[in-house]
Amino acid sequence: MRIVAADTGGALLTEDYEPVGLIATAAVLVEKPYRTATLSVVRYANPFDYDMSGRQAVKDEAFLAVELAREVKPEVIHLDSTIGGVEVRKLDEPTIEALTITDRGKEVWKDLAKELRPLARRLWEETGIDIVAIGKSSVPVRIAEIYSGIYTAKWAIDYAREHGKVIVGLPRYMRVELRPGRIRGESLDSREGGLFGEVEAETDGIGWELYPNPLVRRYMVLEAWRE
Amino acid sequence: MRIVAADTGGALLTEDYEPVGLIATAAVLVEKPYRTATLSVVRYANPFDYDMSGRQAVKDEAFLAVELAREVKPEVIHLDSTIGGVEVRKLDEPTIEALTITDRGKEVWKDLAKELRPLARRLWEETGIDIVAIGKSSVPVRIAEIYSGIYTAKWAIDYAREHGKVIVGLPRYMRVELRPGRIRGESLDSREGGLFGEVEAETDGIGWELYPNPLVRRYMVLEAWRE
Amino acid sequence: MRIVAADTGGALLTEDYEPVGLIATAAVLVEKPYRTATLSVVRYANPFDYDMSGRQAVKDEAFLAVELAREVKPEVIHLDSTIGGVEVRKLDEPTIEALTITDRGKEVWKDLAKELRPLARRLWEETGIDIVAIGKSSVPVRIAEIYSGIYTAKWAIDYAREHGKVIVGLPRYMRVELRPGRIRGESLDSREGGLFGEVEAETDGIGWELYPNPLVRRYMVLEAWRE
Numbered sequence A, B, C: 001m002r003i004v005a006a007d008t009g010g011a012l013l014t015e016d017y018e019p020v021g022l023i024a025t026a027a028v029l030v031e032k033p034y035r036t037a038t039l040s041v042v043r044y045a046n047p048f049d050y051d052m053s054g055r056q057a058v059k060d061e062a063f064l065a066v067e068l069a070r071e072v073k074p075e076v077i078h079l080d081s082t083i084g085g086v087e088v089r090k091l092d093e094p095t096i097e098a099l100t101i102t103d104r105g106k107e108v109w110k111d112l113a114k115e116l117r118p119l120a121r122r123l124w125e126e127t128g129i130d131i132v133a134i135g136k137s138s139v140p141v142r143i144a145e146i147y148s149g150i151y152t153a154k155w156a157i158d159y160a161r162e163h164g165k166v167i168v169g170l171p172r173y174m175r176v177e178l179r180p181g182r183i184r185g186e187s188l189d190s191r192e193g194g195l196f197g198e199v200e201a202e203t204d205g206i207g208w209e210l211y212p213n214p215l216v217r218r219y220m221v222l223e224a225w226r227e
């Protein structure tokens, strides 16, 4: 199977590890054996002006995934929204009402569907590719999350080079490593069977340190500075 | 302590990773230091004609565990049903009603108890061995799950040798490895402290690949083919 | 950040792995990079006469943490009680009522607050240090839990030296290792990013074995005996 997935992650943090805003939406093409991405793209947000309600993220992810999918023609698109793998093009009000999710979740999806349903329907009519809201169960969504963390590290390097220093928080249980010419990211959850990613990046002249976020167990923090 | 436990796992999958049916019920004898089985037995199901409701699995497990227990005389039998470690021989209607489980779970157990309670009572009267429904908390149950995955790999090899190719899904977060003359299986959850198993098997002439199931995070897929 | 945290863990077990009582309350000072403690102290309980209701543990932890905090002057104290990071000095009845926890949890905290609120208020007035009930989200609390396991191993060694033999249960998914002159403990959860601890201890003349608790998955048991 060839699957495109997208996710948003990585946060700019204050000195006290308080989140300021999210940084990177990544879309990935994942193919067998489903351990990393064959291709990845990123769209950076402005963490200093970020809508933390979560609605913006799902929209950004859907639009970026569709853009990548029109290029690489996967069989299906996976979105990080756990509503049982429903096809987004089928999300009319009665279908949303029938989902076994919270009332709050239903309100969010009634709102999201206004933009995402036409997007999904058009893609499906023109290419036969479906968008499914499969969420946490999807390995490609997790790989997209890992890439959002790698791109967050890339953003942090560029920010540190310009402003001297930065602290970012990575997505859940993953680590990154700055290597010459590239950034490698890996899941820290051994149960996932070895998920990882790599992105080219200019890492020269940057010092860095990775350590556990003291306030949020199982999340790592990356500090980067100009040397 | 000498404990017998049983569990069912491993599924035949379609090319699209959809489950067709379960494959193997394993019963194991586990002794100190509780990391693997001293002895294991298997009963294969017909995955092409499998009742996925889950009721059949618990019955198969109980009968296979009792068979093994009559042979190896453990102190207790652990079943993979999480109802607080109650003795199965005590599961009359009022006791089931008083369990803190879902109404659906109570209906299932009222039905199961018809066959399993007499089985448990007879075993206890004749041998003093109790059957307890301890479920996920039991390490021997997890070891039985790992063995059901190893036996699923063995079934897959035999199937591939006869039919050319097969795809199976392993139980949660475990991997298998085909080695000369045997199959080794290991938990991928580092928190479990190193649980594993091994079964003899003719592995010659079989090619194989293990990778994450893209649709079900933390579950691995094994492909095997005749070389 | 410099954080003091406390937690209680480690249990004396019977030959059948039934808990008798808890053993060690540890308080730790944790500093960047937040992977271990800079300093640790312990208070041993009497496991043969232990109130397992859990109320005693939180009180012991608060008093031991305050004692350490008055010495090392951290920015904040983390307690292992998951009520959303509220400051303990603010826990009057209306605030407790407004918490999104169980009714049982509210009753417990109304009772705890009688002693802990004055303690927290006094500390805050005199030093500016706040006590927050952040619970499982805190990495320092997890490090305190690991130290409670290490001190439990130390208690076990001393007990075995005097009485010949002992079995103790460690806190969740961690292991300990007896080395010459010290005990090392490590988290077994790879997602936590490498949390560990070390305590000096006389380990000569003691035999030991670490293995999974067969009745409680993801928890390890330590046996120690006089050689």
Ligand SMILES: [Mg+2]
Residues within 6 Å of the ligand: A007, A008, A057, A080
């Ligand atoms: Mg997401």
Ligand SMILES: [Mg+2]
Residues within 6 Å of the ligand: B007, B008, B057, B080
């Ligand atoms: Mg089972």
Ligand SMILES: [Mg+2]
Residues within 6 Å of the ligand: C007, C008, C057, C080
């Ligand atoms: Mg605790």
